[in-house]
Amino acid sequence: MRRKEVFSPLIAAVWLLGALCAPAAAIEFGYTGPIDSETGSPMRSTQAEAVGNQVQLSDGVYFNRTQQGFVYEVPGGGSVLCTVAExxxxxxxxxxxxxxGVEVKLYRNGTVVEEPNLSSIEEIGDYIVETDANGQTTQLIAFAIVGEITGQLTGYIMPRSFVITSVTRDDEQIGYERGYISMAEEGHYVVDYRCVPSGLDYQLDVVIDHTPPTLALEAVENGRARGPVSIADLEEGVSIGITCNGQQVAYRSELTEIGDYQIVLMDKAGNVSSYEFSILIYFDLNSLVFLGMVAVVLAAIGVYIIVSRKRLKVR
Structure with missing residues (x-):
């Protein structure tokens, strides 16, 4: 089954195009309330649609006032409560x-999480919650957890029944298209938005950094090196992984072993870059001494052969 990529630029673009092209419902003169980001129609309080302690957001989705969570109905019976919305x-x-009795699977970045701690999901990543009911796999919720700095967001699409109240980048108000905020430009974003049915306000305060980490490789030309390779100008806080001929090797500032190398960098924002090169040959001091001794021995043998031949001629 192909899994949903929550915040890919392609999905964001398709969603935005559909939202802009969708016919907007008629809005009566003088209406100043929130507008549905998908239909362009007025969004009024749904207090009249509340059933007990639950307020309906959309088909099969409710907000539970007592538990302060969003409730998703499971096909075949039962439900799953989550503290965030789709x-x-x-x-x-x-x-x-x-x-x-309801079994769920949790995926992080497309990989199933074995024995997840559903009571506290904290690790940064894109998440999907699925359930298998009556032999059918159903995706219930998709959400993302980001750090204070991230390069994984190029935009933010408002969840259904949510409206944007304010967006700033580097302390200046910026525009947005209905329920979509572009985050292609780097900067410090503060997004204030509201769940209209529940009346709860939310905020995303994040620094967007799309610049991949870099380093300098000395003695490498056109992906090849004849001698040791030095690693320089590694940015602070960047993690580094090095493999030689497919085997992980410990980080060191100078690489000397002959082989094919790959260096992968990841910064605090999750941006990744990689470098590939080969060390063809390397002679250290011990190698040079050994080669020098071999050369002396070969020279001595040559001299011996020449002298021996001369002696034979004299006789």
Missing amino acids: GMVVQQAVQVVPDP
Whole structure:
């Protein structure tokens, strides 16, 4: 099954195009309330649609006032409560609470999480919550957890029933298209938005950094080196992984072993860059001494052969 990529630029572009082309419902003169980001129609308080302690957001999705979470109905019966809504980007731990008897799977960055701690999901990444009911796999929730600095967001699409109240970049107000905020430009973003049915306000305060990390490789030309390779100008806080001929090797500022190398860098924002090169031959001091001794021995043998031949001629 092809899994949903929550915040890919392609999905954001398709969603935005559909939202802009969708016919907007008629808005009566003088209306100043929130506008639905998908349809362009007025969004009024849904307090009249509340059932007990739950307020309806959309088909099969409710906000539970008592548990302060979003409830997703499971096909075949039961539900799953989550402290975030479908499509939200947050910076705090997320809690997922299935009803008794409801089994869920948690995926992080497309890989299933073995024995997940659903009571506190904290690790940075893109998440999907799925359930298998009646032999059918259903995606219930997709959300993302980011750090204070991230390069993984190029835009933010508002979840359904949410509206933007304010967006700033580097302390200046910026524009946005209905429920989509472009984050292609680097800077410090503060996004304030609201869940209209529940009346709760949310904020995303994040620094967007799309610049990949770099380093300098000395003695490498056109991907090849004849001698040791020095690593320089490594940025602070950047993690580095080095492999030689496919085997992981410990980081050191000078690489000497002959072989094919790959260096992978990752910065605090999650931006990744890689370098590939080969060391063809390397002679250290011991090697030079050994080669010098070999040369002396070969020269001595040559002299011996020449002298021996001369002696034979004299006789």
